[in-house]
Amino acid sequence: MTPRKIELFVPVITPFASDLSVDTARYVTHAQALLVGGAHGLAPFGTTSEANSLSVTERMAALEALIAGGIDPAQLIPGTGCCAAPDTIALSAHAMQLGCRGVLMLPPFFYKGVSDEGVFDAYAQVIEAVGPNLRVYLYHIPQMSGVPITLPLIKRLITRFGDQIAGLKDSSGSWENTAAVIAAFPQIDTYSASESRIPENVAAGGAGCISASSNVNPRGIRALIDGLNGTDHDALHRQVCAVREIFESMPLVPSIKRTIAVQRGDENFGRVRPPFVAVGQDHADAIARAVHLAGSQGQS
Amino acid sequence: MTPRKIELFVPVITPFASDLSVDTARYVTHAQALLVGGAHGLAPFGTTSEANSLSVTERMAALEALIAGGIDPAQLIPGTGCCAAPDTIALSAHAMQLGCRGVLMLPPFFYKGVSDEGVFDAYAQVIEAVGPNLRVYLYHIPQMSGVPITLPLIKRLITRFGDQIAGLKDSSGSWENTAAVIAAFPQIDTYSASESRIPENVAAGGAGCISASSNVNPRGIRALIDGLNGTDHDALHRQVCAVREIFESMPLVPSIKRTIAVQRGDENFGRVRPPFVAVGQDHADAIARAVHLAGSQGQS
Numbered sequence: 323m324t325p326r327k328i329e330l331f332v333p334v335i336t337p338f339a340s341d342l343s344v345d346t347a348r349y350v351t352h353a354q355a356l357l358v359g360g361a362h363g364l365a366p367f368g369t370t371s372e373a374n375s376l377s378v379t380e381r382m383a384a385l386e387a388l389i390a391g392g393i394d395p396a397q398l399i400p401g402t403g404c405c406a407a408p409d410t411i412a413l414s415a416h417a418m419q420l421g422c423r424g425v426l427m428l429p430p431f432f433y434k435g436v437s438d439e440g441v442f443d444a445y446a447q448v449i450e451a452v453g454p455n456l457r458v459y460l461y462h463i464p465q466m467s468g469v470p471i472t473l474p475l476i477k478r479l480i481t482r483f484g485d486q487i488a489g490l491k492d493s494s495g496s497w498e499n500t501a502a503v504i505a506a507f508p509q510i511d512t513y514s515a516s517e518s519r520i521p522e523n524v525a526a527g528g529a530g531c532i533s534a535s536s537n538v539n540p541r542g543i544r545a546l547i548d549g550l551n552g553t554d555h556d557a558l559h560r561q562v563c564a565v566r567e568i569f570e571s572m573p574l575v576p577s578i579k580r581t582i583a584v585q586r587g588d589e590n591f592g593r594v595r596p597p598f599v600a601v602g603q604d605h606a607d608a609i610a611r612a613v614h615l616a617g618s619q620g621q622s
Numbered sequence: 623m624t625p626r627k628i629e630l631f632v633p634v635i636t637p638f639a640s641d642l643s644v645d646t647a648r649y650v651t652h653a654q655a656l657l658v659g660g661a662h663g664l665a666p667f668g669t670t671s672e673a674n675s676l677s678v679t680e681r682m683a684a685l686e687a688l689i690a691g692g693i694d695p696a697q698l699i700p701g702t703g704c705c706a707a708p709d710t711i712a713l714s715a716h717a718m719q720l721g722c723r724g725v726l727m728l729p730p731f732f733y734k735g736v737s738d739e740g741v742f743d744a745y746a747q748v749i750e751a752v753g754p755n756l757r758v759y760l761y762h763i764p765q766m767s768g769v770p771i772t773l774p775l776i777k778r779l780i781t782r783f784g785d786q787i788a789g790l791k792d793s794s795g796s797w798e799n800t801a802a803v804i805a806a807f808p809q810i811d812t813y814s815a816s817e818s819r820i821p822e823n824v825a826a827g828g829a830g831c832i833s834a835s836s837n838v839n840p841r842g843i844r845a846l847i848d849g850l851n852g853t854d855h856d857a858l859h860r861q862v863c864a865v866r867e868i869f870e871s872m873p874l875v876p877s878i879k880r881t882i883a884v885q886r887g888d889e890n891f892g893r894v895r896p897p898f899v900a901v902g903q904d905h906a907d908a909i910a911r912a913v914h915l916a917g918s919q920g921q922s
Contacts, residue, residue: 342707342747369732369733374705374706374730374732374733375705375706375707375730375732376706376708377678377706377708377709378677379708380706380708405674405675405705406674406675406676406677406680407642407675407895407896408676408677408679408680409677429897430674430675430896430897431732432669432674432675432731432766432767433669433674433766433897433898434765434766436897436898437897437899439899440896440897440898440899441896441897443896443897443899444896444897446896447642447896465734466732466733466734467732468768469897595707596707596730596740596741596743596744596746596747597729597730597733597736597737597740597741597743597744597769598733598736598740599737599739599740599743
């Protein structure tokens, strides 16, 4: 078995124009800069991307714009999980037709307290509809979805669909859960949602991270991944943790977008769709600190 | 002020064909029977309708089918609240163009812990986009949506949009909350989600109920509403409570659909979309009891 490649995927924020339509030009510019900044790939349409605030049509157009902008679809794992199976199927088929590496798939998330059997049925319905070329990265974010991806569910999906189950992003915040998934299913790529966990993730056999704050600190996180076995390890880890921690006291997505606006000197990046509210001046000091630590973007 | 009309709106279940497409013929048949059975109107595309498991296109087609089936759009309050504002706007505009009485609108429900300000912005964005003819019934179901419709939020919406805020369905299960909404906002129509609360709802100044189990017991609930001031009041209330309580020990939507299948002698009504799982034989006795108490449907 070849050693697993350790990677950083960025759940790219979605910039909006003043009428709250998707600002495609800024979207592609930011996405390209993240790759130049060291990201191995992008996971557009995640929680940080306000994915569920976008229509199916908007997501398809935005994905096409990334590829038209020269980004290799093999570097893309777009989020496609919606509440309605027809939407999830349409987005997943579209992504695979474009040549994406796979899709990051939320379970249907309106109903709470549903059984593992029901969630299995939901994934199975999509995988069978899209076909054998689909590669699914399961998205475990119970604090938002209300629908956990449990270990028995993962086992059942792998048993049925084999290597069509390509990985899992663990956004639960529980390292114990991440470690349990990596230990039980070493054949899939398991990503942590915080760069602060990269050392443990990699040591345990995980695949790296897909992190909200990689939108503002791609260089720092890439440096940590590249330096995991080097003498600068501790300093690199301290840097990513210091940036990450700043966002823990603020509304995550609005403050990430506001930081990018400051990094790029372009207020337009700060806009959010409801139900988010843009971050105001009350967080200006924290955001200035993040920019100081992570550096600017788009100028270098 | 004229006395408020007390009404039963049914969140119509959505029947599915064997390929899980919407079974339009059975949908219209069941909807028509509910009105014949005494419902004042229908609230299609609620939680019981598996609304969020349907695409925008499917919801529009199903609503058009109800109206083509002879149902007066003035009796319809379809659910239109999605996570993505473009979807909510499209569904709400479509419903009002068809002449519906209003729309029952969930807040965007993926993100949890959002502020009242953000939820206000979400409703305002939709109301402003659809225009002054829109009538919104707010949908408070925090145990599913994770996003409560608080009293300060209702106040702010009414202050800004006046009678465009037409009502609220309280599915929280908290009578204290329903009573507080009715007391604070007597100008809107506030519906309970359980027929067991109709007496308190009406006594407090509420507008009636929008109840899952009215799919199986429309006659009993209508009889209670018509008999609120009569000598049979207690017996009528006991009947609706007895039916309602049966479903409290089963997965609600699958067991409601299974009961309708038995009432109609048509297995097709029992199908559900994932993440729900159809109810099996283990609940057959409970469902037989519900049918015994509520009577059959579609034959009388």
